[in-house]
Amino acid sequence: NAGVTQTPKFQVLKTGQSMTLQCAQDMNHNSMYWYRQDPGMGLRLIYYSASEGTTDKGEVPNGYNVSRLNKREFSLRLESAAPSQTSVYFCASSETLGRREQFFGPGTRLTVL
């Protein structure tokens, strides 16, 4: 099993460009998450999906959109990238919501110039 996979691993964008980060899990988990990691701030939740067909905002949703394409896949879209969105993005999944262990992907390092 691959666990949680993310593409791409690295990306450089210019201000105003758009892109979609892809995430897939093969553990048959119901819940999926997108976090961003910034130095000295730990990880902050952007959006999450409790189950297929539902999505909800996390702590820092502004400037992002998400799509839960099916049970396996959860994508994050930046419609008009800004330098403040330079970060490392992690996708995670868990069996369900609640006090559950989350499994993380390897991350996407995004730089917006």
Next chain:
Amino acid sequence: GDSVTQMEGPVTLSEEAFLTINCTYTATGYPSLFWYVQYPGEGLQLLLKATKADDKGSNKGFEATYRKETTSFHLEKGSVQVSDSAVYFCALSDDYKLSFGAGTTVTVRA
């Protein structure tokens, strides 16, 4: 809201030294507590967890005890190795998300 405070780094140790990373939390309910580890260039991996007061989580020589009276979940290892060099995150979960501390960078020198 829920929050986690963990000791600032970086921490530099020699092999076989004792490691402690302090973590305290604020939560309205009865959260589950976690320690995650991030090795260079990788995603986060669960190191250990505890789901209720007085539970002790342990893995790979690391231990942490859920102390409700002091709202703490300190991470300890008795004898560190170079391979333990990583960033360690304390986290809590009481509903739908994990709330993370800022992370502590640990470097172990041979």
